[in-house]
Amino acid sequence: MCGIVGYTGKREASGILVEGLAKLEYRGYDSAGIAVIDNNKINVSKVKGRLANLEAQLSESPIQGVVGIGHTRWATHGAPSVTNSHPHTNENGTIAVVHNGIIENYLELREWLKEKGYNFVSETDTEVVPHLVDYFYNGNLLEAAMKAVEKLEGSYALGIVNVNEPDKIVAVRKDSPLIVGLKDGENFIASDIPAVLNETRQVYLLEDNQFVVLTASSVDIYSADGQKIEKEVYHVTWNADAAEKGGYDHFMLKEIHEQPKVIKDTMTSRIMLGEEIKLDKITLTKEQIDNIDKVYIVACGTAYHAGIVGKYVIEKLARIPVEVDIASEFRYRDPIINEKTLMIVVSQSGETADTLAALRLGKSKNARVIAVTNVVGSTVSREADDILYTWAGPEIAVASTKAYTTQLIAMYIIALFLAKNKETVSDSQIEEIKEAMIGLPSLVEDALNHKDNIKKFAKEFAKETDMFFLGRGLDYAVAMEGSLKLKEISYIHSEAYAAGELKHGPIALIEDGTVVIALATQEDLFDKMVSNIKEVKTRGAHVAALALEGNQTIEKTVDAVLYLPKVMPLLAPVVSVVPLQLLSYYMSIEKGCDVDKPRNLAKSVTVE
Ligand code: F6R
Numbered sequence: 001m002c003g004i005v006g007y008t009g010k011r012e013a014s015g016i017l018v019e020g021l022a023k024l025e026y027r028g029y030d031s032a033g034i035a036v037i038d039n040n041k042i043n044v045s046k047v048k049g050r051l052a053n054l055e056a057q058l059s060e061s062p063i064q065g066v067v068g069i070g071h072t073r074w075a076t077h078g079a080p081s082v083t084n085s086h087p088h089t090n091e092n093g094t095i096a097v098v099h100n101g102i103i104e105n106y107l108e109l110r111e112w113l114k115e116k117g118y119n120f121v122s123e124t125d126t127e128v129v130p131h132l133v134d135y136f137y138n139g140n141l142l143e144a145a146m147k148a149v150e151k152l153e154g155s156y157a158l159g160i161v162n163v164n165e166p167d168k169i170v171a172v173r174k175d176s177p178l179i180v181g182l183k184d185g186e187n188f189i190a191s192d193i194p195a196v197l198n199e200t201r202q203v204y205l206l207e208d209n210q211f212v213v214l215t216a217s218s219v220d221i222y223s224a225d226g227q228k229i230e231k232e233v234y235h236v237t238w239n240a241d242a243a244e245k246g247g248y249d250h251f252m253l254k255e256i257h258e259q260p261k262v263i264k265d266t267m268t269s270r271i272m273l274g275e276e277i278k279l280d281k282i283t284l285t286k287e288q289i290d291n292i293d294k295v296y297i298v299a300c301g302t303a304y305h306a307g308i309v310g311k312y313v314i315e316k317l318a319r320i321p322v323e324v325d326i327a328s329e330f331r332y333r334d335p336i337i338n339e340k341t342l343m344i345v346v347s348q349s350g351e352t353a354d355t356l357a358a359l360r361l362g363k364s365k366n367a368r369v370i371a372v373t374n375v376v377g378s379t380v381s382r383e384a385d386d387i388l389y390t391w392a393g394p395e396i397a398v399a400s401t402k403a404y405t406t407q408l409i410a411m412y413i414i415a416l417f418l419a420k421n422k423e424t425v426s427d428s429q430i431e432e433i434k435e436a437m438i439g440l441p442s443l444v445e446d447a448l449n450h451k452d453n454i455k456k457f458a459k460e461f462a463k464e465t466d467m468f469f470l471g472r473g474l475d476y477a478v479a480m481e482g483s484l485k486l487k488e489i490s491y492i493h494s495e496a497y498a499a500g501e502l503k504h505g506p507i508a509l510i511e512d513g514t515v516v517i518a519l520a521t522q523e524d525l526f527d528k529m530v531s532n533i534k535e536v537k538t539r540g541a542h543v544a545a546l547a548l549e550g551n552q553t554i555e556k557t558v559d560a561v562l563y564l565p566k567v568m569p570l571l572a573p574v575v576s577v578v579p580l581q582l583l584s585y586y587m588s589i590e591k592g593c594d595v596d597k598p599r600n601l602a603k604s605v606t607v608e
Helices: 011-021 049-060 106-115 130-136 141-150 240-242 249-255 260-265 285-291 301-318 353-364 379-383 403-423 427-438 442-460 476-492 497-506 523-537 552-556 569-590
Strands: 003-008 031-038 041-048 068-071 095-103 154-162 169-174 179-183 188-190 204-205 210-214 220-224 294-299 322-326 342-347 368-373 385-387 466-471 493-498 515-520 542-548 560-564
Touching: 003 011, 003 095, 003 154, 003 169, 011 031, 011 049, 011 068, 011 240, 011 523, 041 049, 041 095, 049 210, 049 301, 068 095, 068 154, 095 130, 106 130, 130 141, 130 154, 141 154, 141 169, 141 210, 154 385, 179 220, 179 368, 188 210, 220 515, 249 260, 249 569, 260 403, 260 442, 285 403, 294 301, 294 353, 301 322, 301 403, 301 476, 301 569, 342 353, 353 368, 353 379, 368 379, 368 403, 385 403, 403 427, 403 569, 427 442, 442 560, 442 569, 466 476, 466 497, 466 523, 476 515, 476 569, 493 497, 497 523, 523 542, 523 552, 542 569, 560 569
Parallel strands: 294 322, 294 342, 342 368, 368 385, 466 493, 466 515, 515 542, 542 560
Antiparallel strands: 003 068, 003 188, 031 041, 031 068, 095 154, 154 169, 169 210, 179 188, 179 204, 210 220
């Protein structure tokens, strides 16, 4: 996700800022920029694309000055472009801001500021910040920043400079990381420690709602009510490589742990209690929705598995028939598509060749196409009629984890949106589902606490060559994803089956000691699932179950059980997939596989 840096000292800032940004490249970005104060002026240099472009631009048109801020942007609000990239400024260019995070109420603030005469040039949520600081500025940048921040909802790490206080950077964080690097006669801010490690190992780790004012010779930290805070200096002892992974051994593990946050981000400003669902990039009208007689969800791999959950929830809530297709199959089977068809293409990268080809087929036959994608400005997002971005941030590990759970959230949001328009679900039911969705990040946090049990299980069973994942209904959809994760990163052969289907053939494969992971989170199918578990148990299987708290009776039937917190059954996949992701991760570790870069696989599959 976005990276922030800031420098105040005696050396030329631009090179130091670019160097710091280079250390944050692992966070992913699609544009970059810096702003440096020089002679009562803020000079800004921004580019689309890689930092090399910024370096080239700066060598053509250098910008001087010893105080500045820099940013690498991972687009969320508005496509990657020079205009949308940071730093953003107020209209007369006296204030510049870099931001990491999402301002949830930016549309409201934009309107409020427009009424006060402010004009906007970008599509970003961030641009409200320099205007707000401008509005509140009365000779003291810290005070103006505090007042501006009071108006913000959402997550932010902000770095702010102002020509009227040219030696200063003011910064603040809430739900987005920010650290301060300390050095004799110069100081830094950054989203993450690697950005400053070439310069210093002495840092302050800012906490939420703490403000910092930096000059070359001073660093003062304040609480939101303006009280000065004393903080302990943290001495960094580890190397940059470890820090890039946030202290985790692999990107996959880091991304698994990011899920509570990115699930929240993906719901942010869209799902709010007592308010209409807000989807600013979906312009389908009620009349158009009433006209839809069929939905196709088309995707590949993990995104396809998210689509299977999508089918279940859209049919259940919006009562429209849904077919889910693997993109590489869809276009070769002459599907029935017309102007009454809604296609939902799901793609983390937005560049998968098969998914794109399916999208183009749909468009050529007049289907309405919604893209669910994680990459702003990706080909899929450009070619679809409507877009619902997942805000998972860049996914670096090849095996998809946080993209999947945010795709699930997108499926729920679309289902609720269609249901509301079709009036197939009452307002109170919609509110109940929204409330349960808002609770998901903390349930996922709970599910992450099972690591020790899962590690033990992985140690015991990593030598297996075959495993089965069983489930019914939504549990079957999650079983498929669990099985794919295991295959791709631990190279253990596994199959996912609808538990009721086993006895129609595959049960012949169950023998003494066969490992079966049984998902039993769907209360209405619980008893049926227990019967299916008994079928494999009596044939000698070793069964480990996933069940919700309160369903202890399952212990009589299985060898081991892992309890997940109580969750609305419709939303259970978001929680139940987490132990399966961890299981594949620890299996892969036990087997000594390359977790983040499994053999034969690529992150973005741009060939058919
Ligand atoms: C599995 C995985 C792949 C992708 C698939 C689609 O962990 O990552 O199965 O889900 O290649 O990719 P996108 O979503 O980019 O279209």
